[in-house]
Amino acid sequence: xxxxxxxxxxxxxxxxxxxxxxxxxxxxxxxxxxxxxxxxxxxxxxxxxxxxxxxxxxxxxxxxxxxxxxxxxxxxxxxxxxxxxxxxxxxxxxxxxxxxxxxxxxxxxxxxxxxxxxxxxxxxxxxxxxxxxxxxxxxxxxxxxxxxxxxxxxxxxxxxxxxxxxxxxxxxxxxxxxxxxxxxxxxxxxxxxxxxxxxxxxxxxxxxxxxxxxxxxxxxxxxxxxxxxxxxxxxxxxxxxxxxxxxxxxxxxxxxxxxxxxxxxxxxxxxxxxxxxxxxxxxxxxxxxxxxxxxxxxxxxxxxxxxxxxxxxxxxxxxxxxxxxxxxxxxxxxxxxxxxxxxxxxxxxxxxxxxxxxxxxxxxxxxxxxxxxxxxxxxxxxxxxxxxxxxxxxxxxxxxxxxxxxxxxxxxxxxxxxxxxxxxxx
Amino acid sequence: xxxxxxxxxxxxxxxxxxxxxxxxxxxxxxxxxxxxxxxxxxxxxxxxxxxxxxxxxxxxxxxxxxxxxxxxxxxxxxxxxxxxxxxxxxxxxxxxxxxxxxxxxxxxxxxxxxxxxxxxxxxxxxxxxxxxxxxxxxxxxxxxxxxxxxxxxxxxxxxxxxxxxxxxxxxxxxxxxxxxxxxxxxxxxxxxxxxxxxxxxxxxxxxxxxxxxxxxxxxxxxxxxxxxxxxxxxxxxxxxxxxxxxxxxxxxxxxxxxxxxxxxxxxxxxxxxxxxxxxxxxxxxxxxxxxxxxxxxxxxxxxxxxxxxxxxxxxxxxxxxxxxxxxxxxxxxxxxxxxxxxxxxxxxxxxxxxxxxxxx
Numbered sequence: 001x002x003x004x005x006x007x008x009x010x011x012x013x014x015x016x017x018x019x020x021x022x023x024x025x026x027x028x029x030x031x032x033x034x035x036x037x038x039x040x041x042x043x044x045x046x047x048x049x050x051x052x053x054x055x056x057x058x059x060x061x062x063x064x065x066x067x068x069x070x071x072x073x074x075x076x077x078x079x080x081x082x083x084x085x086x087x088x089x090x091x092x093x094x095x096x097x098x099x100x101x102x103x104x105x106x107x108x109x110x111x112x113x114x115x116x117x118x119x120x121x122x123x124x125x126x127x128x129x130x131x132x133x134x135x136x137x138x139x140x141x142x143x144x145x146x147x148x149x150x151x152x153x154x155x156x157x158x159x160x161x162x163x164x165x166x167x168x169x170x171x172x173x174x175x176x177x178x179x180x181x182x183x184x185x186x187x188x189x190x191x192x193x194x195x196x197x198x199x200x201x202x203x204x205x206x207x208x209x210x211x212x213x214x215x216x217x218x219x220x221x222x223x224x225x226x227x228x229x230x231x232x233x234x235x236x237x238x239x240x241x242x243x244x245x246x247x248x249x250x251x252x253x254x255x256x257x258x259x260x261x262x263x264x265x266x267x268x269x270x271x272x273x274x275x276x277x278x279x280x281x282x283x284x285x286x287x288x289x290x291x292x293x294x295x296x297x298x299x300x301x302x303x304x305x306x307x308x309x310x311x312x313x314x315x316x317x318x319x320x321x322x323x324x325x326x327x328x329x330x331x332x333x334x335x336x337x338x339x340x341x342x343x344x345x346x347x348x349x350x351x352x353x354x355x356x357x358x359x360x361x362x363x364x365x366x367x368x369x370x371x372x373x374x375x376x377x378x379x380x381x382x383x384x385x386x387x388x389x390x391x392x393x394x395x396x397x398x399x400x401x402x403x404x405x406x407x408x409x410x411x412x413x414x415x416x417x418x419x420x421x422x423x424x425x426x
Numbered sequence: 427x428x429x430x431x432x433x434x435x436x437x438x439x440x441x442x443x444x445x446x447x448x449x450x451x452x453x454x455x456x457x458x459x460x461x462x463x464x465x466x467x468x469x470x471x472x473x474x475x476x477x478x479x480x481x482x483x484x485x486x487x488x489x490x491x492x493x494x495x496x497x498x499x500x501x502x503x504x505x506x507x508x509x510x511x512x513x514x515x516x517x518x519x520x521x522x523x524x525x526x527x528x529x530x531x532x533x534x535x536x537x538x539x540x541x542x543x544x545x546x547x548x549x550x551x552x553x554x555x556x557x558x559x560x561x562x563x564x565x566x567x568x569x570x571x572x573x574x575x576x577x578x579x580x581x582x583x584x585x586x587x588x589x590x591x592x593x594x595x596x597x598x599x600x601x602x603x604x605x606x607x608x609x610x611x612x613x614x615x616x617x618x619x620x621x622x623x624x625x626x627x628x629x630x631x632x633x634x635x636x637x638x639x640x641x642x643x644x645x646x647x648x649x650x651x652x653x654x655x656x657x658x659x660x661x662x663x664x665x666x667x668x669x670x671x672x673x674x675x676x677x678x679x680x681x682x683x684x685x686x687x688x689x690x691x692x693x694x695x696x697x698x699x700x701x702x703x704x705x706x707x708x709x710x711x712x713x714x715x716x717x718x719x720x721x722x723x724x725x726x727x728x729x730x731x732x733x734x735x736x737x738x739x740x741x742x743x744x745x746x747x748x749x750x751x752x753x754x755x756x757x758x759x760x761x762x763x764x765x766x767x768x769x770x771x772x773x774x775x776x777x778x779x780x781x782x783x784x785x786x
Contacts, residue, residue: 033739035737040777041757154737155701156701157701169462170462251465359463363458366453
């Protein structure tokens with residue numbers, strides 16, 4: 001019995017290892033797809049940009065300044081800061097902008113259910129454009145970003161689009177440097193490889209866009225979802241809409257600078273993702289309108305946060321089997337174990353190394369051994385999140401609670417320039 | 427066993443284990459590569475190179491004016507490069523005078539004699555004409571630019587007026603004009619932008635003349651929908667498992683996703699956006715008032731019209747008389763390779779990722 005469990009665990013780990021290698025090799029040697037990147041001139045549609053802001057006094061001015069500078073027809077761009085029950089100076093700062101720039105149309109939300117999805121749901125009632133872009137308040141879009149995110153919507157199959165997130169406060173701490181590497185791997189390799197191979201690029205909830213008619217078709221934002229982005233990706237997918245990833249639509253974000261903030265963030269992601277897995281795993285696996293590749297990738301993507309506890313379980317089992325003297329046996333098991341020990345342990349790090357190379361940076365690759373530390377923290381955090389969820393479901397607790405990620409920026413970084421004064425954020 | 431043996435083993439093992447971390451700790455401390463990754467600052471403006479050259483040479487304008495008054499040619503230094511200021515007409519770009527020259531600034535009409543190969547950027551206040559077989563690096567002109575037969579520009583070319591590319595000439599890099607661009611048979615290009623881009627037979631009156639006079643045959647865009655209708659959201663979305671075919675002379679309002687080919691038969695009219703996983707064929711005189719997204723190749727038949735944009739992962743072939751975009755609604759046509767027949771008309775940006783050619 002234990003041996004069978006061990007074999008199953010090993011198989012799962014090998015599948016995810018192969019997935020890492022497949023994505024990485026595709027990015028290094030495969031054909032790259034950027035089908036929408038060349039659209040420079042077009043009759044651009046009207047767009048609404050929603051900025052989700054809950055107590056964002058330190059950062060909201062930056063994104064408003066940056067959005068006022070973007071290269072998109074002003075008459076077709078509605079900027080809507082969604083001030084969700086802020087208790088700091090967020091409202092005041094937004095109103096100062098509105099006074100100076102009447103094209104900003106604020107939505108001050110004073111009540112209702114907490115959480116980003118609930119705030120966006122309320123804000124959507126005011127939206128009358130077909131394309132809606134969503135940013136968190138700590139993001140700083142570049143001049144061409146709006147056009148990059150809008151161009152995929154000329155494709156009638158696209159329901160959502162996702163841009164690339166680039167950490168701004170990289171040089172601050174060990175954590176920010178590790179997150180910079182992790183983000184590179186996630187976007188430069190994972191997301192783009194999925195785009196290349198017609199799989200399931202993930203809508204990430206910020207630096208992202210959604211087609212309003214598609215959203216209406218699937219019933220709008222799910223305010224009960226802890227990860228509204230993953231939830232939306234799968235609901236769109238099952239309804240026949242695709243998500244496009246735009247690797248060149250890059251946008252700066254602020255990553256957590258303190259470990260407790262990071263742990264809370266990843267636990268929230270893990271819980272939300274697992275929640276989506278429970279809702280959509282079977283439906284995705286059985287959805288006849290999806291290609292086999294989409295189904296496999298969709299299922300594996302849903303299970304990605306479950307691999308933390310699976311890995312811990314595998315280690316525990318290995319120790320137990322060793323000390324109980326059970327024969328592992330079977331050529332295939334031994335081969336799988338050997339292959340995993342030789343190659344599998346390095347799959348995720350290989351992916352990060354490839355991403356850093358693709359990004360063209362030279363020195364930061366030296367930090368690669370330290371990602372083991374970040375990996376360990378994430379492993380424990382996602383396992384803890386899964387354990388808490390299991391307890392909640394068994395002993396009936398608790399509504400899922402949404403934790404806003406704490407900001408480290410204390411003042412705006414944008415001066416007159418639309419792009420960040422990079423020296424000041426190092 | 428010596429007392430030191432286990433200590434030595436432990437020490438050596440710890441040192442070996444720490445070895446891979448040393449560069450990491452060094453980088454963490456020194457922060458040599460700790461700046462945020464540069465994000466794209468590309469604003470999509472096709473004239474960026476031309477604007478940069480103009481701005482760079484602007485400080486030399488008083489000297490150029492002086493050359494014009496004295497009707498002389500002068501060699502000056504600017505930021506470690508040599509610039510030739512041409513203040514008179516009829517300069518013959520003699521190799522001895524062009525030695526080491528990185529840029530040429532002219533205030534009058536310029537004609538580069540046939541067969542010259544000049545590794546220089548040109549900034550011309552009037553018109554620029556390149557003789558047959560001429561090669562230059564790049565050029566910006568306030569007036570029209572004409573490239574003679576089999577001439578080439580290796581980097582970019584921009585005119586504030588009109589650009590004429592005679593037979594078998596090539597522009598590698600950006601080719602743009604504020605008004606229009608005429609491409610004759612055999613011309614090759616990479617990225618082209620102008621409100622009007624016409625491929626001509628080469629037999630017509632290329633220099634001078636108005637756009638409409640040169641392209642009377644293509645009027646399909648006259649009835650194109652206005653800008654706000656381009657994405658046509660209100661139309662139903664239809665998913666077709668397999669091939670989609672719109673019969674001849676039919677009119678349909680829909681957004682269509684076809685997992686096979688998409689075909690618009692002769693004279694049909696389609697209002698909406700279409701995506702095909704495989705090839706798309708727009709037959710003679712058919713009209714697509716919306717975008718085409720294609721995983722395969724696109725064939726635009728004689729006299730057909732597509733509002734655009736067209737995002738094609740394969741190649742594009744345009745038959746005579748076909749047109750893309752409209753003067754009031756510029757668009758983008760992007761593909762891997764592109765083959766355009768004479769007599770086609772495009773509005774906006776044409777971007778073959780590999781290469782584009784006008785059929786000879």
